Amino acid sequence: MIADHSAIVARGMGVRRGGRWLLRPVAFGITEGVVGLAGQPGAGKSTLLATFATLRRPQTGALEILGHDVGNSTGLRAVRARIGYLPGKFSWAENMTAGEFVRYAAYYKRVREPQVREVLKRFDLTEAAAIELALLPPDVRLRAGLAATCVHEPELVLLDDPFGELAAHPAAAAELVPVVRTMAPAVVVADTDEALAGWCDRLFTLDRGRLTELPEHAPAQDRAAAAQARRPAASPVRPASERSDAERPAPERSAVIQRLRPLRARMSAGLELLAAGSSAGG
Numbered sequence: 001m002i003a004d005h006s007a008i009v010a011r012g013m014g015v016r017r018g019g020r021w022l023l024r025p026v027a028f029g030i031t032e033g034v035v036g037l038a039g040q041p042g043a044g045k046s047t048l049l050a051t052f053a054t055l056r057r058p059q060t061g062a063l064e065i066l067g068h069d070v071g072n073s074t075g076l077r078a079v080r081a082r083i084g085y086l087p088g089k090f091s092w093a094e095n096m097t098a099g100e101f102v103r104y105a106a107y108y109k110r111v112r113e114p115q116v117r118e119v120l121k122r123f124d125l126t127e128a129a130a131i132e133l134a135l136l137p138p139d140v141r142l143r144a145g146l147a148a149t150c151v152h153e154p155e156l157v158l159l160d161d162p163f164g165e166l167a168a169h170p171a172a173a174a175e176l177v178p179v180v181r182t183m184a185p186a187v188v189v190a191d192t193d194e195a196l197a198g199w200c201d202r203l204f205t206l207d208r209g210r211l212t213e214l215p216e217h218a219p220a221q222d223r224a225a226a227a228q229a230r231r232p233a234a235s236p237v238r239p240a241s242e243r244s245d246a247e248r249p250a251p252e253r254s255a256v257i258q259r260l261r262p263l264r265a266r267m268s269a270g271l272e273l274l275a276a277g278s279s280a281g282g
Contacts, residue, residue: 007031007032007066007155008029008156009029009063010026010058010062010064011064012026012027012061012062013026014058014060015056015058020209022047023209024209025060027061030202031186032186035186035189035202036191036203037196037204038196038203038205039190043206044206044209045160045161046161046190049085049160051063052065053083054070057070065156066079066082066083066155081152082155083157084149084152084156084183084184085157085158086145086149086162088160089164090133090145094132095133096132097129097132098125098130098131098133098136098143098144101144101145102116102125102144102151105149106148111152115151119150123146123179124143125140125143128140138165139176141165146176146179146183150183150184157184157186159188160190163195173195
């Protein structure tokens with residue numbers, strides 16, 4: 001079904017790579033709520049998500065994101081400013097603290113410091129803000145990625161394999177499900193069937209280029225309540241220093257931004273959308 005208020009609208013859209021169809025031409029719409037995109041490794045989930053993020057163009061058909069035709073460069077900048085995109089891996093930032101990572105994204109999204117502090121608090125990162133990502137538990141590291149993704153309050157969030165590092169920690173993944181549900185009006189999560197089953201409002205599978213929507217098994221509120229009931233205690237993190245990253249004076253925060261600027265040249269197109277969506281061109 002395609003509704004007038006759909007966040008993503010595809011009409012006859014097809015995506016190819018390496019001479020094969022990753023998505024055969026299809027029409028579909030994604031409205032509000034959490035939508036899961038499941039499939040085996042290599043099925044094309046990441047490529048399709050990158051297409052939704054405007055990093056790739058479909059080979060055929062039309063794609064509208066948040067009411068804008070992404071084939072038209074005029075509205076592309078505005079669309080990217082309203083998208084939050086978290087690639088599958090952001091190991092390039094492992095030497096940054098959680099606070100620096102969120103502020104790096106906020107800098108290019110033109111988000112002010114009070115909102116950064118609020119996001120760190122919202123994602124339970126206040127104590128972890130001064131700790132390097134490489135030293136944090138996987139679930140806390142993912143929280144930092146989620147915070148950076150929605151620091152600018154996007155209308156559409158795209159998450160590529162967010163629970164990959166938590167496959168062996170289902171309790172930690174379950175704790176983050178309610179967090180993901182509150183990130184934006186529309187959230188698309190690409191992951192495995194096991195990671196997505198039971199809590200998404202809609203679930204699609206991608207197999208041999210065919211996109212199929214699975215039938216709904218339970219009301220969304222029941223799935224959310226079940227995930228909430230499984231929430232364990234928060235994962236411990238190493239103690240922060242006496243002065244947290246959020247309490248750094250303005251000149252020191254400015255120095256952090258200056259130090260992080262060279263990292264932008266090392267970022268792939270997908271990571272640039274995470275940290276610089278508001279300044280991305282067509």
